[in-house]
Amino acid sequence: MAPTPPKKKSRADENVPEAADLIKYYRDMLLIRRFEEKAGQMYGMGLIGGFCHLYIGQEAVVVGMQSTITPKDAVITSYRDHGHMLACGMEPGGVMAELTGRIGGYSKGKGGSMHMFSKEKNFYGGHGIVGAQVPLGTGIAFASKYRGETNVSLTYMGDGAVNQGQVYESFNMAQLWKLPVIFIIENNRYGMGTAIERASSTTDFYHRGAAHGIPGEAVDGMNVLSVRAAGLRAVEHARTKGPYILEMQTYRYRGHSMSDPAKYRQKEEVEKMRTQHDPIDSHAKFLLDGGFADEAALKAIDREVKDIATKAAEFAQNSPEPPVSELYTDVLVEAR
Amino acid sequence: MPINVLMPALSPTMTEGKIARWLKAEGDAVKSGQVLCEIETDKATMEVEAVDEGTLARILVPGGTEGVKVNAVIAVIAAEGESVSASAAAPAAAAVVAAAAAPAAPAIVASAAAPAADEPDMGETKTMTVREALRDGMAEEMRRDENVYLMGEEVAEYQGAYKVSQGLLQEFGARRVVDTPITEQGFAGLAVGAGFMGLRPIVEFMTWNFSMQAIDQIINSAAKTLYMSGGQMGCPIVFRGPNGAASRVAAQHSQCYASWYAHCPGLKVVSPWSAADHKGLIKAAIRDPNPVLILENEILYGTSGAVPVSADYVVPIGKAKIVRAGKDVTITAFSIMVGKALQAAEELAKIGIDAEVIDLRSIRPLDIDTIVASVKKTNRLVSCEEGWPFAGIGSELGMLMMEQCFDWLDAPVKRVHGLDIPLPYAANLEKLALPQADHIVSAAKAVLYKN
Ligand SMILES: Cc1ncc(C[n+]2csc(CCOP(=O)(O)OP(=O)(O)O)c2C)c(N)n1
Ligand SMILES: [Mg+2]
Numbered sequence: 204m205a206p207t208p209p210k211k212k213s214r215a216d217e218n219v220p221e222a223a224d225l226i227k228y229y230r231d232m233l234l235i236r237r238f239e240e241k242a243g244q245m246y247g248m249g250l251i252g253g254f255c256h257l258y259i260g261q262e263a264v265v266v267g268m269q270s271t272i273t274p275k276d277a278v279i280t281s282y283r284d285h286g287h288m289l290a291c292g293m294e295p296g297g298v299m300a301e302l303t304g305r306i307g308g309y310s311k312g313k314g315g316s317m318h319m320f321s322k323e324k325n326f327y328g329g330h331g332i333v334g335a336q337v338p339l340g341t342g343i344a345f346a347s348k349y350r351g352e353t354n355v356s357l358t359y360m361g362d363g364a365v366n367q368g369q370v371y372e373s374f375n376m377a378q379l380w381k382l383p384v385i386f387i388i389e390n391n392r393y394g395m396g397t398a399i400e401r402a403s404s405t406t407d408f409y410h411r412g413a414a415h416g417i418p419g420e421a422v423d424g425m426n427v428l429s430v431r432a433a434g435l436r437a438v439e440h441a442r443t444k445g446p447y448i449l450e451m452q453t454y455r456y457r458g459h460s461m462s463d464p465a466k467y468r469q470k471e472e473v474e475k476m477r478t479q480h481d482p483i484d485s486h487a488k489f490l491l492d493g494g495f496a497d498e499a500a501l502k503a504i505d506r507e508v509k510d511i512a513t514k515a516a517e518f519a520q521n522s523p524e525p526p527v528s529e530l531y532t533d534v535l536v537e538a539r
Numbered sequence: 540m541p542i543n544v545l546m547p548a549l550s551p552t553m554t555e556g557k558i559a560r561w562l563k564a565e566g567d568a569v570k571s572g573q574v575l576c577e578i579e580t581d582k583a584t585m586e587v588e589a590v591d592e593g594t595l596a597r598i599l600v601p602g603g604t605e606g607v608k609v610n611a612v613i614a615v616i617a618a619e620g621e622s623v624s625a626s627a628a629a630p631a632a633a634a635v636v637a638a639a640a641a642p643a644a645p646a647i648v649a650s651a652a653a654p655a656a657d658e659p660d661m662g663e664t665k666t667m668t669v670r671e672a673l674r675d676g677m678a679e680e681m682r683r684d685e686n687v688y689l690m691g692e693e694v695a696e697y698q699g700a701y702k703v704s705q706g707l708l709q710e711f712g713a714r715r716v717v718d719t720p721i722t723e724q725g726f727a728g729l730a731v732g733a734g735f736m737g738l739r740p741i742v743e744f745m746t747w748n749f750s751m752q753a754i755d756q757i758i759n760s761a762a763k764t765l766y767m768s769g770g771q772m773g774c775p776i777v778f779r780g781p782n783g784a785a786s787r788v789a790a791q792h793s794q795c796y797a798s799w800y801a802h803c804p805g806l807k808v809v810s811p812w813s814a815a816d817h818k819g820l821i822k823a824a825i826r827d828p829n830p831v832l833i834l835e836n837e838i839l840y841g842t843s844g845a846v847p848v849s850a851d852y853v854v855p856i857g858k859a860k861i862v863r864a865g866k867d868v869t870i871t872a873f874s875i876m877v878g879k880a881l882q883a884a885e886e887l888a889k890i891g892i893d894a895e896v897i898d899l900r901s902i903r904p905l906d907i908d909t910i911v912a913s914v915k916k917t918n919r920l921v922s923c924e925e926g927w928p929f930a931g932i933g934s935e936l937g938m939l940m941m942e943q944c945f946d947w948l949d950a951p952v953k954r955v956h957g958l959d960i961p962l963p964y965a966a967n968l969e970k971l972a973l974p975q976a977d978h979i980v981s982a983a984k985a986v987l988y989k990n
């Protein structure tokens with residue numbers, strides 16, 4: 204399934220990342236991991252409230268996909284959104300401050316973990332209703348095509364969300380109108396406490412567009428380079444021909460949200476993914492084996508991203524709560 | 540520097556919990572990701588993983604301790620090469636344990652009111668949580684009628700996202716307790732279809748917020764078919780789940796649907812407060828030949844009260860309950876707002892105002908007689924709800940007063956409600972946006988011109 208990773212950079216093929224890029228993927232994945240660990244810790248301390256869904260284990264998906272698009276392309280996802288935002292280049296401090304509900308957060312503290320946006324970074328949320336982001340992402344692609352642009356919309360959803368009816372309404376319209384959208388199904392094997400086999404009549408999710416003629420492929424979502432390779436094909440197709448489906452086979456290590464005891468799966472299953480398929484560890488090994496980086500360099504990266512996560516947490520705790528005047532702002536804009 | 544391990548918050552509503560057991564002992568090496576201990580919340584037993592590395596130097600709160608406050612120091616981890624002396628250790632366990640007798644939430648017991656004539660006899664009772672009362676109500680009706688079945692997301696193997704259906708899969712099996720995919724419009728419609736065929740589905744929405752995916756099936760199919768078929772076929776169905784705000788779950792997960800659904804002819808809508816009414820009304824809803832919606836509340840799930848043990852205890856739909864008799868002002872409320880209204884009534888009593896509190900219990904049909912009779916006595920009305928004001932339940936009650944109590948009113952009706960905004964996530968703003976007992980006190984004083 205996973206194509207063998209490129210051995211050494213080759214200038215001839217621009218799709219093969221340079222050493223610096225390969226190291227950047229490592230850094231970006233590790234930043235998400237450390238950020239999420241910090242967020243989990245802050246939730247435990249009562250600094251983050253409500254629902255908080257961590258992305259730990261799935262980092263290769265967003266980092267790999269982000270490497271295939273330009274800043275003009277759009278990203279939209281569900282409530283499990285922290286990794287997507289960091290991958291889009293949003294400020295860790297601003298994301299964390301939203302988690303703590305402070306004015307320095309991306310939504311001024313009014314949206315929280317599940318509802319965050321950055322127009323500047325073309326990140327369109329952050330949606331709490333399972334499946335709702337799929338028509339929205341399709342609409343973003345519609346606007347791109349309407350304006351004669353080729354910007355694509357990366358529209359993420361979970362393996363649970365993929366059963367919602369509006370997903371198929373979106374598939375149909377996307378293919379009917381040849382919209383530049385890539386539907387990325389993050390198959391982490393569970394929708395809350397329900398394993399895919401118990402919720403879906405068929406679990407080859409990349410086939411789900413077949414009835415609409417949308418091509419799809421299954422991708423090793425625990426390998427950042429496999430994600431990237433598939434992402435490049437999908438983006439190319441979407442810019443010129445229309446929608447594409449990528450089923451990212453991945454795994455979440457933590458519970459569904461902070462309050463999920465995750466009793467529905469075996470500890471061994473989680474342990475096996477962590478020890479044998481971890482996207483960050485395996486990429487580290489790839490970097491070391493290929494001579495792209497040494498232990499010291501990777502350690503330095505770990506220190507750097509840990510420091511970013513710590514600073515984000517400090518910012519998120521020191522940023523004040525939103526002023527009371529924010530209660531009534533942003534309900535509607537003034538008509539002109 | 541040694542690192543303090545703090546009692547973690549493990550759910551949006553958790554303030555304290557029990558340390559079930561330690562999996563690591565003092566002196567053990569710990570790595571990030573390893574399980575330190577197990578903690579019991581009101582909903583589940585959760586594992587606490589270490590985030591820091593080092594040696595577990597001290598366990599400050601032993602396994603088996605209950606009522607440990609969130610953020611209390613429960614252990615100390617020493618980094619490599621560090622030692623933690625006993626004196627440096629954080630406060631003794633006792634100090635972090637919550638006062639043993641923390642009152643259950645509906646601490647204010649409804650007593651003063653004389654039971655209404657048609658209020659069913661409670662008989663022998665047992666103290667249980669709202670969560671258990673709902674479960675028992677469903678279980679009894681499932682035993683009574685083979686056509687009753689439960690379906691929804693995570694209702695079976697997970698035992699309910701909020702643990703309301705605990706044990707039902709074990710008793711009734713997977714034919715009658717059905718886990719669905721996350722496809723609300725699909726399974727709501729499917730259940731309505733099954734209802735046409737004489738089954739009596741109970742459809743759980745993980746929360747009512749997600750019913751908006753299915754609202755077309757609820758209104759267009761469930762509510763209207765009896766009428767459109769000229770009475771040939773209707774739909775005996777229950778839709779239920781937690782409604783309204785929980786804690787910090789923000790705008791998309793915090794709506795009150797009372798006025799949305801109560802607007803629609805062809806539906807019945809109930810929203811109980813006490814544990815007994817949760818049992819009595821869910822049983823009535825299941826036996827009712829019409830679509831009945833039960834708007835529950837996540838925060839109430841863990842609260843307890845006396846619940847009749849009899850399998851024949853059914854509370855009639857459409858009857859309000861006077862939960863506190865009084866003569867100066869009528870306060871109406873439903874669901875979680877009843878507790879706040881009773882709290883407000885206690886405050887008002889301190890300043891010599893004798894409030895009558897009515898638990899509406901049923902929103903549609905509304906118990907107009909009870910409300911009107913009360914206002915004819917007190918001449919003043921304060922309506923409370925968590926939802927938005929515009930076209931809310933308070934608006935309806937205001938109109939009812941115009942139509943039926945105009946000559947008896949001594950002050951304009953006041954309504955207490957959530958602010959007219961999507962619910963903000965920030966802790967300070969959320970608190971301001973939701974109606975509190977203080978608001979009810981102010982409103983009651985205002986209708987008595989006592990400000
Ligand atoms: C319409 C709707 N129904 C139910 C929920 C509650 N809910 C939140 S996440 C979730 C599971 C989704 O699983 P999946 O799509 O696989 O995404 P993952 O959480 O695994 O990333 C459920 C049932 C919701 N938010 N919205
Ligand atoms: Mg999933």
